[in-house]
Amino acid sequence: MAESPARHEKPQPESGAFFVSGFREKAKVLDGAAIRRALTRVAHEIVEHHKGTEHLALIGIRTRGALLAQRLAREIEAIGEHPVPVGILDITLYRDDLSRIAPNPVVHATEISFDVAGLHLILVDDVLFTGRTIRAALNAISDLGRPNTIQLAVLVDRGHRELPIRADYVGKNIPTSLQERVDVRLNELDEKEEVVLEVPVDAERS
Amino acid sequence: MANGVTMTKDAVSAAAWTKKDLLGLRELSVEEIRLVLQTAESFREISLRPIKKVPALRGKTVVNLFFEPSTRTRTSFELAAKRLSADIVNITAQSSSLTKGETVLDTVRNLEALKVDILVIRHAAAGVPHLIARHAAASVINAGDGAHEHPTQALLDLFTIQEKKGRVAGLNVCIVGDIAHSRVARSNIWGLTKLGARVTVCAPPTLLPPQIEQLGVTVSHRVDEAIRAADVVMLLRIQHERQEAQLVPSLREYRLRYGLDRERLKQAKPDVLIMHPGPVNRGVELDSSVADGPYSVILDQVTNGLAVRMAVLYLVSGAPKVEEES
Numbered sequence: 001m002a003e004s005p006a007r008h009e010k011p012q013p014e015s016g017a018f019f020v021s022g023f024r025e026k027a028k029v030l031d032g033a034a035i036r037r038a039l040t041r042v043a044h045e046i047v048e049h050h051k052g053t054e055h056l057a058l059i060g061i062r063t064r065g066a067l068l069a070q071r072l073a074r075e076i077e078a079i080g081e082h083p084v085p086v087g088i089l090d091i092t093l094y095r096d097d098l099s100r101i102a103p104n105p106v107v108h109a110t111e112i113s114f115d116v117a118g119l120h121l122i123l124v125d126d127v128l129f130t131g132r133t134i135r136a137a138l139n140a141i142s143d144l145g146r147p148n149t150i151q152l153a154v155l156v157d158r159g160h161r162e163l164p165i166r167a168d169y170v171g172k173n174i175p176t177s178l179q180e181r182v183d184v185r186l187n188e189l190d191e192k193e194e195v196v197l198e199v200p201v202d203a204e205r206s
Numbered sequence: 207m208a209n210g211v212t213m214t215k216d217a218v219s220a221a222a223w224t225k226k227d228l229l230g231l232r233e234l235s236v237e238e239i240r241l242v243l244q245t246a247e248s249f250r251e252i253s254l255r256p257i258k259k260v261p262a263l264r265g266k267t268v269v270n271l272f273f274e275p276s277t278r279t280r281t282s283f284e285l286a287a288k289r290l291s292a293d294i295v296n297i298t299a300q301s302s303s304l305t306k307g308e309t310v311l312d313t314v315r316n317l318e319a320l321k322v323d324i325l326v327i328r329h330a331a332a333g334v335p336h337l338i339a340r341h342a343a344a345s346v347i348n349a350g351d352g353a354h355e356h357p358t359q360a361l362l363d364l365f366t367i368q369e370k371k372g373r374v375a376g377l378n379v380c381i382v383g384d385i386a387h388s389r390v391a392r393s394n395i396w397g398l399t400k401l402g403a404r405v406t407v408c409a410p411p412t413l414l415p416p417q418i419e420q421l422g423v424t425v426s427h428r429v430d431e432a433i434r435a436a437d438v439v440m441l442l443r444i445q446h447e448r449q450e451a452q453l454v455p456s457l458r459e460y461r462l463r464y465g466l467d468r469e470r471l472k473q474a475k476p477d478v479l480i481m482h483p484g485p486v487n488r489g490v491e492l493d494s495s496v497a498d499g500p501y502s503v504i505l506d507q508v509t510n511g512l513a514v515r516m517a518v519l520y521l522v523s524g525a526p527k528v529e530e531e532s
Contacts, residue, residue, distance in 0.1 A: 090248065093262035093290075093520075103222045104524025106241070107517075109248040143257045 023181055023198035029174050032193035035155065035186075038171030039068070042153055043075035045169050050120055053080025055148070057119045059087045061137055062108055065125035067186050068155055072124060087112030089123075094136035110140070117145040122169075126184040128154040131165035156195055158182050223521040227339040227346040230355035231396035239397060243365050245517035246510070252289055253512060263292035263523055266323040271313070272349070273299040273329040278484055278508065279349050279358070283326045286515035292324075314338050324523060327351075345522040353387045358518055359483050360393035362511040364401060366503055367438055369510065370479055375402030380432045381423075382408045382464055383442025383491050386415045386453075390483045391442060395421045408432045410464065412453040429464050430473060438479045441466055441491045457490050467493035471501070479503050 030038065050056055053076055060069025066088040073084040090108040098104060123137055134152060141150060153169035158176040174182060174197065181198040221237035231239070252260055268287040270280050280296065287294040297313075299305070304313060310329070317325065324345045327335045332352035339346035350356040367374050379398050385391045385407045398405050405423040407414065419425060426432045433439055444460055454460045461467075466480070480492075480502045488494050497504060 093260040098262060098524070099265075102524050102526040103224055104520055107245050107248040107520065109251050111251070139261070143259065144255060 022201045024201050025196050026180070026199045027197045028194055029156070029182075029197050030172055030195040032187075035171070035193060035195065038155065039071055040075055042169045042171055043072055043079060046072075046122060046151075046153065047076060047079050049151075049168075053077070053082040053084055055119050056080075056082065056122070057085045057087065057114060057116070058122050058124055059089050059112065059116075059137075059141065060124045061133060062088060062090045063189065064184050064186055065089075065123075067188050068126060069122075069124035072122075072153065085114045087114065087116075089137055089140055091133060091136040091140055094140045096132060096136065110144075112144060115145055116141060116147045119147050121147040121150045123150060123152045124154070125152075126155050127182050128152070128157045128165075128167050128170075129160060129182075131161045131163035134165050135163050155184060156182055224525055226522065226525045227335075227348075228357055228518055228522055229336050229339060229346065229348045231357050231360050231393045231400070232355065234357075234397075234400070236400050239361070239364065239400060242361050242514065242517050242521065243368060245521060246361075246365055246513040249516040249520070250510070250513040252516070253509075259289050259291055261291045262520055263287065263290035266290075266292040266523055267321065268292045268294045268324040268326060268519065269317055269322045270294060270296045270349075271317070271325055271327045272297070273304065273310075273327075273334070274350070276328055276349070278511075279328065279356075282508070282511045283347075283349065283358075283515050283519075286512055286519055287324075289512075290516055290519055292519065295322075310334060310338065311341055314342050318342055318344060324519060345525065347518060347522060350389050352389065353392070354389050355393045355396075356389040356483075357393050358511065358515055359390050360397040361518070362507055362514040363390075363394055363440065363481060363483070364397050365510045365514050366481065366507050367403075367479065369506070370503060371437065374398065377403045377437040378406065378435050379403045379438040379440060380406045380408055380426075380436035381440045381442065382429060382432070382466070384413045384444055384448060385409045385418060385442070386413045387445070387448070388442050392421075394440065395423055399423070403438075406432050406436070408464070410454060410460070413448065430470065433466070433470060433478075434473045434475075436478060437475060438481060439466065439474065440481045440483075441486075442483070443485065443487055444491050445487075457487075461490050465489075465491055465493065466496050468495045468499075471496055471499075474501075481507060484508070 047053055058069040058073050060066035069086050073086045076084050088111040090110045092105050092107045151168040154167045155171040157167055157170045157173050160178055179200050183196050183198055185192050185194050187193050221241045223241060252258060270283055272280055284294050322344055326347045326349050327338060328349040329351050332354035335346050335348040335351050348355055348357055364374055381391050395405055399422045406426050407423050408426045408429050448454055449457055478501050480496055482492055482504050486492050486497055
């Protein structure tokens with residue numbers, strides 16, 4: 001698969017930045033149906049935890065988190081009785097590694113058309129890894145207002161946190177090694193629907 | 207449901223910004239111009255927030271080094287830097303050691319010794335920002351050099367046209383006024399022609415530089431005809447000095463022959479855009495009725511200028527740094 005731009009828009013761990021000639025698929029972790037089931041379950045967990053859907057809003061982190069947030073909102077609206085607004089957050093300007101990467105990554109707009117103050121926000125992302133993206137997202141949200149609570153929902157938690165951050169709702173826990181890569185592909189962007197675990201093709205042996 | 211959320215399939219241009227400096231539109235590729243406009247689009251929303259600030263340039267120092275008076279450009283750069291959390295210092299020629307005989311390069315060397323990251327420079331002589339850029343490790347942004355270039359003005363004009371018209375390519379843009387002394391005109395000609403607009407310049411012969419056609423523009427001395435064909439009319443300021451230098455017989459005559467008033471505007475297309483880089487000489491190149499009228503986007507230009515300058519500061523700050531030669 002072509003290098004997905006989204007992957008480079010998010011902070012990567014230092015130790016992951018070694019030279020590899022490429023990645024090959026090791027295992028398909030979730031297929032389309034499994035992604036759908038995971039989102040449906042997470043939607044129910046969210047509604048159960050909040051005892052309804054009042055004052056609930058979702059904020060997806062660009063790019064795939066935003067797509068997942070929209071799907072999750074539809075699932076939640078099917079269960080609850082209130083509309084669930086969805087916003088899109090671009091965390092580029094809040095990255096802690098901006099001055100370390102050159103050139104600066106492309107900035108996309110943050111599109112949150114509602115006031116976050118007083119809401120119960122669910123932050124949505126595809127993969128939880130080092131936690132640095134979420135740290136940036138929390139800072140970005142605090143610049144937009146003061147929500148009552150913020151929780152985190154992710155499709156995949158692959159471990160290796162570098163910050164004290166955890167997810168409240170997880171579609172699937174996938175144990176990984178640092179060298180491996182988790183690739184989330186969604187219909188809207190990738191014309192397929194799957195989560196795959198990839199391993200580096202060993203550069204020395206090839 | 208999705209609140210009109212748009213998910214375009216990564217319409218990201220492949221271009222990455224690698225230039226240390228922004229000196230003019232002449233040096234920019236079409237991709238680089240598009241990248242600035244696209245980045246500015248993303249930055250626009252920040253100024254609409256209750257907390258108008260993001261931490262992207264935290265810890266960076268920007269110096270506004272203005273050897274020529276300016277209010278709107280300097281303020282725009284200052285707010286742009288502040289909204290990106292950079293620290294900014296303003297230096298004007300009147301209050302600096304330049305009045306004591308220090309050379310421009312010495313001023314810059316002293317600023318560099320204070321470890322500044324970005325220099326925003328305006329100077330009455332063409333090429334001064336380019337000279338400084340060659341000697342400084344810091345990024346240099348040209349905020350206007352003589353009658354040469356004013357790149358951020360042209361970028362904000364392109365952004366405004368794109369915003370209002372949805373495109374730049376194929377539009378007829380007519381620039382009316384003192385083309386000979388205008389850096390805004392030059393930068394706009396480079397930018398507009400690169401993005402595929404057709405540019406007509408219209409001015410009395412004394413205010414047109416010889417061989418301006420070589421920049422790919424059409425010259426017209428008939429303002430009514432030019433305005434009839436235009437999708438965008440860009441007016442330039444007629445400075446009082448031009449009358450003293452006898453380039454125009456009188457400001458009144460200029461107004462009669464070239465000024466845009468309500469009468470003249472009647473011939474224009476119904477969706478024409480009226481632009482002006484400011485400051486407007488009301489009653490000379492532009493009548494108040496037109497400047498404040500429904501076709502005028504002059505204040506949108508000012509608003510967009512902030513987003514464009516934020517984008518430029520962000521992009522040059524990410525350019526790969528070269529080690530300083532000593």
